[in-house]
Structure formats: C-alpha cells, structure tokens
Amino acid sequence: MADKVQSKVPTVIVIGAGFGGLNAVRFLCGQDFNVVLVDRHNYHLFQPLLYQVATGALEAQAVAAPVRQLLRRWRNVRFILGHVESVDCVARVIKIGDEAITYDYLVVAAGSVTNFFGIASVMNHAHDLKGLCGADDLRSHILRMVEMATQAPDADRHNKLLSFVVVGGGATGVEFAGALAELLHRILPKDFPDLALHRAQVSIIQAGEYLLPSFPRTLQEYARQHLETLGVTVRLNTRVRDYTGDQVVFQDGSGMYASTLIWAAGVQAESLARGLPGNKQRGGRVMVSADLSLPDYPEVFVIGDLAYGEQDGHPWPQTAPFAIQSGRHAACVIRARCAGRRVARFRFRDQGAMAVLSRFRAVASLRRPAWNIQGFPAWVSWLFLHLLYLVGFRNRILALFDWGFDYLGNNAAVRLIMDRTSHGITVVHRDAK
Ligand SMILES: Cc1cc2nc3c(=O)[nH]c(=O)nc-3n(C[C@H](O)[C@H](O)[C@H](O)COP(=O)(O)OP(=O)(O)OC[C@H]3O[C@@H](n4cnc5c(N)ncnc54)[C@H](O)[C@@H]3O)c2cc1C
Known part of the structure; x- marks a missing residue:
C-alpha cells in the first residue's frame, strides 16, 4: 500500500x-x-459555527477547510482519506x-x-447538529417547512408546519434556538410578506433547572430573557421521552406538536x-x-x-x-x-465560555480576568474570537463577507433549498396536500 x-x-x-x-x-x-x-472527511470542520450554516447565516464552505491545503507546506506530514x-x-x-x-x-x-440516550424514535426522526451535510440539510428542511406553510390549506396546518422544538439548553441548543427565532421572526418575513411568520413557534426544552448550566446565574437569566424576547418558548425541568415525527412526548406524559425536532442534548x-x-x-x-x-x-x-x-x-x-x-x-x-526529556502533566487552562443569543447579543463568562459580560460587548468578543480561531484565511474572508451581508442588511446569506433526493418544489407540492 x-x-x-x-x-x-x-x-x-x-x-x-x-x-x-x-x-x-x-x-x-x-x-x-x-x-x-x-x-x-477531507476537511477540518469548525463545529461551533455549524448552527449558523443550519440557519442560513453562513455558507458551509466558510466553516470547513481542506486538510491537504492546511498541511501542504509540511513534507513530513501525509493525509489519508x-x-x-x-x-x-x-x-x-x-x-x-x-x-x-x-x-x-x-x-x-x-x-x-x-447522544440520543437510546431513544430510537428521536434517533429516527430528529435532526442533529454534528456534520456539515446535516447542517446544510437542516437549513433546507427549515426553508422547505416555510415554503410548505405558504401552501397550507388552513391555519392549523400552517401552525403545525412552523413548529420547531430544540432539545438541549446548553450552548449549542441556545445558539440554535436564538438564530432560528431570528430567521423566522425577523429575516424571512421580508421574503414571505403574506405568511404569518410571527406565529412560527420555536421552543427550547431543557432537562435541568437552567439554560446554559455551566454559566453564572446572572448570564443564565439574561439568556433566558433574551430568548423569550425573540419569541422562543423556554421549558425547563422537562425531559423528552419520545418523538413520533410530528409530536414530542415528555416524561410526564404531556406533549407538543413539532414538525421539526432538533436534538442538541448531548x-x-x-x-x-x-x-x-x-x-x-x-x-x-x-x-x-x-x-x-x-x-x-x-x-x-x-x-x-x-x-x-x-x-x-x-x-x-x-x-x-x-x-x-x-x-x-x-x-x-x-x-x-x-528527545529523552520529561514533560509536566497535562493541565487544562480554562479560558471561559461564550454563547451567542442573537445578532449583537451574547453572554461570556471569562476566567482570567474573571469577567461576566453580556449583550453587545460579549457579542463583539465572540465575533473577534471566532474569526481568530476559524481555520484558514479563505474561511475567515468568507465568514466576514457572509456576516457583513447578514448583520448590515438583516439578512441570511444562504437561503437555498438543496434537495438531494428529488426536485425541491415537487416535495413541497406533494406534502402540502
Ligand atoms: C454544533 C456544535 C457546536 C459546538 N459549539 C462549541 C463552542 O461554541 N465552543 C466550544 O468550545 N466547543 C463547541 N463544540 C464542541 C467542539 O466542537 C468539540 O469539543 C471539538 O470539536 C472536539 O474536538 P475533537 O478534535 O476531539 O473532535 P472533532 O473536532 O469532532 O474531530 C474529530 C474528527 O475525527 C474524524 N473521525 C472520527 N472517527 C473517525 C474514524 N473512525 N476514522 C477517521 N476519521 C474519524 C471526524 O471526521 C472528525 O474530523 C460544539 C460542537 C458542536 C457539534
């Protein structure tokens, strides 16, 4: 070989x-x-920004960098796909x-x-945020639900199509719920003036007592309040038991409608x-x-x-x-x-944690100096750090371009429905009946 x-x-x-x-x-x-x-895969994936691909803020190419390109300067390194x-x-x-x-x-x-925690129905029907193709598919799915809602025969069907449930109140779930609510309530209404997108429902389900469990209490509270101002329904102390594909069932036997379930629980x-x-x-x-x-x-x-x-x-x-x-x-x-040397034991230097709640709003809990920041200053720190850590010069330029378009024009850079199996619009018509 x-x-x-x-x-x-x-x-x-x-x-x-x-x-x-x-x-x-x-x-x-x-x-x-x-x-x-x-x-x-032949690329390095910047997973922290996958939720932005799934909500149309960034194109997939901005968060993935080809490995061979990253390593081509080094003669002692070879890549095997x-x-x-x-x-x-x-x-x-x-x-x-x-x-x-x-x-x-x-x-x-x-x-x-x-980790679907062994819940087979969730594994079969829910979306998750792990891979690049999955994030692209999720964006297409969300946009397809909105297209289908334009053809819904009645308000009930319209509301059901536009019901989205995010499970998991950690950083991934919170970031996704905030970005989705913004997309549905603030950005897409410009493209769909006749659709009652203000009735689109985004809920976040958290098993524990608080959102963002690893953050200080003041930031948890800020995050919850901000999500609620975006129109997100926050349900705490609630565990999911089952998902039929359109109905989420909770541990206490109660349930709610969800045309789309996004699993970000672990x-x-x-x-x-x-x-x-x-x-x-x-x-x-x-x-x-x-x-x-x-x-x-x-x-x-x-x-x-x-x-x-x-x-x-x-x-x-x-x-x-x-x-x-x-x-x-x-x-x-x-x-x-x-080299025959000894190395000190590994010690993790914790720099803190950040979570974006929406455009221009974030929470950040920094360790050194020990600062808790919220709102716009936290968002600016988040933006700066993510640009710094994003791998590859081209990716930074693409991300900057997309973000400029998104944030300055209240837009979503990517609004394409990419249907891998059939003609997108055919699916819309068939399902809408
Ligand atoms: C949606 C999302 C949001 C996140 N947000 C944040 C955040 O805001 N901040 C933060 O600090 N962390 C965040 N994380 C967590 C962070 O991305 C991970 O902790 C980090 O990626 C772990 O790095 P890793 O190198 O261990 O694994 P990964 O980055 O997952 O890399 C594993 C690599 O191994 C490859 N691989 C796996 N199995 C095989 C195999 N059998 N053969 C060949 N290749 C294989 C995969 O293709 C992949 O490229 C997030 C994660 C997700 C999914």
Whole structure:
C-alpha cells in the first residue's frame, strides 16, 4: 500500500483532523517524525459555527477547510482519506478497510457523535447538529417547512408546519434556538410578506433547572430573557421521552406538536473508542493518564472529546479549547520522549465560555480576568474570537463577507433549498396536500 511508511524516523499516526488532531499534527510538523493524519472527511470542520450554516447565516464552505491545503507546506506530514475501523494497540496497527498501517505513536482524536440516550424514535426522526451535510440539510428542511406553510390549506396546518422544538439548553441548543427565532421572526418575513411568520413557534426544552448550566446565574437569566424576547418558548425541568415525527412526548406524559425536532442534548464518544483498551467513563469517554496516554500503552494518546480525566474535581470539558490544548500536549509529550526529556502533566487552562443569543447579543463568562459580560460587548468578543480561531484565511474572508451581508442588511446569506433526493418544489407540492 502506498501509505505504508518505511523509514527509521518514528511514525506518528493521528486519527481525526478536528481541533485535537489538527493541533497535534501542527506541533509535529517540521520535526523528525513521519506523521500520518487520517480522517474520513477531507476537511477540518469548525463545529461551533455549524448552527449558523443550519440557519442560513453562513455558507458551509466558510466553516470547513481542506486538510491537504492546511498541511501542504509540511513534507513530513501525509493525509489519508479513510475511515479507521479498528486499532490494535498490542500489534500497534490501525485498520482502514483491508489495509493495516503500523505506528510507533498513535494519537486518537476521533471526537464525539450525538447522544440520543437510546431513544430510537428521536434517533429516527430528529435532526442533529454534528456534520456539515446535516447542517446544510437542516437549513433546507427549515426553508422547505416555510415554503410548505405558504401552501397550507388552513391555519392549523400552517401552525403545525412552523413548529420547531430544540432539545438541549446548553450552548449549542441556545445558539440554535436564538438564530432560528431570528430567521423566522425577523429575516424571512421580508421574503414571505403574506405568511404569518410571527406565529412560527420555536421552543427550547431543557432537562435541568437552567439554560446554559455551566454559566453564572446572572448570564443564565439574561439568556433566558433574551430568548423569550425573540419569541422562543423556554421549558425547563422537562425531559423528552419520545418523538413520533410530528409530536414530542415528555416524561410526564404531556406533549407538543413539532414538525421539526432538533436534538442538541448531548454527545457520546465516537464508536472507535469502544475498541480501545482501558476504562470508559460516562458517554464512552476513555480514561487517560496524566500525560494523556492510555495507562498500559504509553505510546497511545487519546485527546479531545474522547478523553476523560478530572481536574479540580470536575471532568475535562468536551470543548474546542480542551481539544486544542490536549492535542498540543500529546504532541509535546511525543517530542519530549523522543528527545529523552520529561514533560509536566497535562493541565487544562480554562479560558471561559461564550454563547451567542442573537445578532449583537451574547453572554461570556471569562476566567482570567474573571469577567461576566453580556449583550453587545460579549457579542463583539465572540465575533473577534471566532474569526481568530476559524481555520484558514479563505474561511475567515468568507465568514466576514457572509456576516457583513447578514448583520448590515438583516439578512441570511444562504437561503437555498438543496434537495438531494428529488426536485425541491415537487416535495413541497406533494406534502402540502
Ligand atoms: C454544533 C456544535 C457546536 C459546538 N459549539 C462549541 C463552542 O461554541 N465552543 C466550544 O468550545 N466547543 C463547541 N463544540 C464542541 C467542539 O466542537 C468539540 O469539543 C471539538 O470539536 C472536539 O474536538 P475533537 O478534535 O476531539 O473532535 P472533532 O473536532 O469532532 O474531530 C474529530 C474528527 O475525527 C474524524 N473521525 C472520527 N472517527 C473517525 C474514524 N473512525 N476514522 C477517521 N476519521 C474519524 C471526524 O471526521 C472528525 O474530523 C460544539 C460542537 C458542536 C457539534
């Protein structure tokens, strides 16, 4: 196989070109290693902005950057497009289809997938916010519901088509609910002057007592109030039991209509983690040592969303900053080991958290300095940081262009219905009967 690596310098395989994997690779670029990066997609995905793709604010191309383009300067790095099916830590081999590739060091950064908590009906009918195609499809679906509402025979059908339920009151759910409410209540009415879009219903369902559980109470309250001013119905202390495709059923037996259910209630480890040796924690995360390696396999590192460890009595978060820092640390340990040096144990530097509520409004809880900001200043910080962290110059330009169009003109940059299976308008007519 062309991708077999035959040389004396150590081979480091990195599985996953997300935040963790890409940062591990960057710290190994130009060093004395053969680095092999494997991902089932040929792009790095900036997941924190997926909700903007799903609500038409950004085009998909702005949040994904081709991996080969990002790494082409580095001669010691090769990319393989493929799905890693298994890892054999004893034989030090990964398998991609029928091919086996051996490693000296392995960094597993395969990330997480949506956790439907075993509710099969939700898994079958709900939308989630994990992949690029899924976000594109969700935008098309939302716009299709609005088109179908223009042809609804009565008010009841109209209201049902325009009922959207977001499950999960963490940052992803809150950001999505706010952006969707803005799209339906403030942006699309310009395109649909005859449609009663003010009657479109966006609800957010949260199992816990508060939205944004990891934020300070004042910011939680600000977020709830702001969502309500956007027309979002907030339901706290409510758990979803079932979803029939148009009816959400709650744990207490009550229910509500939802033509669209967006599931943002949690994540679990990518299935690759199941085959790794060692202890698994909640959500299938892999327990790692203080240097991020597997306890019995010091040459295997697990980072990002997949890794489980505790610091100051709390589990590590499943966030982009954690993935970035753990990726860099794993690479530093590999470099240090090869140079015969020791490296301090991994310690996550928590910089805080942010969530956007709508255009020009956000909440931010910063750690150093310890500031809680809300409203416009928080939104400006969010905008600046996201532009800074967005990978790839072209992506930043695309995002700036789309945001300029969105924010200055109260618009949504992308309003296309992309129907992958049939002619979009055919579906609209058939379903509207
Ligand atoms: C909608 C959404 C919004 C978010 N918002 C925020 C936010 O605002 N702030 C924040 O800090 N965090 C946010 N997060 C979380 C953040 O994106 C993750 O914590 C981060 O992406 C984890 O990085 P990672 O490298 O572990 O995994 P990922 O970034 O998920 O990368 C994993 C990579 O591995 C590849 N892969 C997986 N399995 C295989 C396999 N078997 N073979 C080959 N390749 C494989 C995948 O294709 C992917 O490219 C959000 C997540 C989502 C889904």
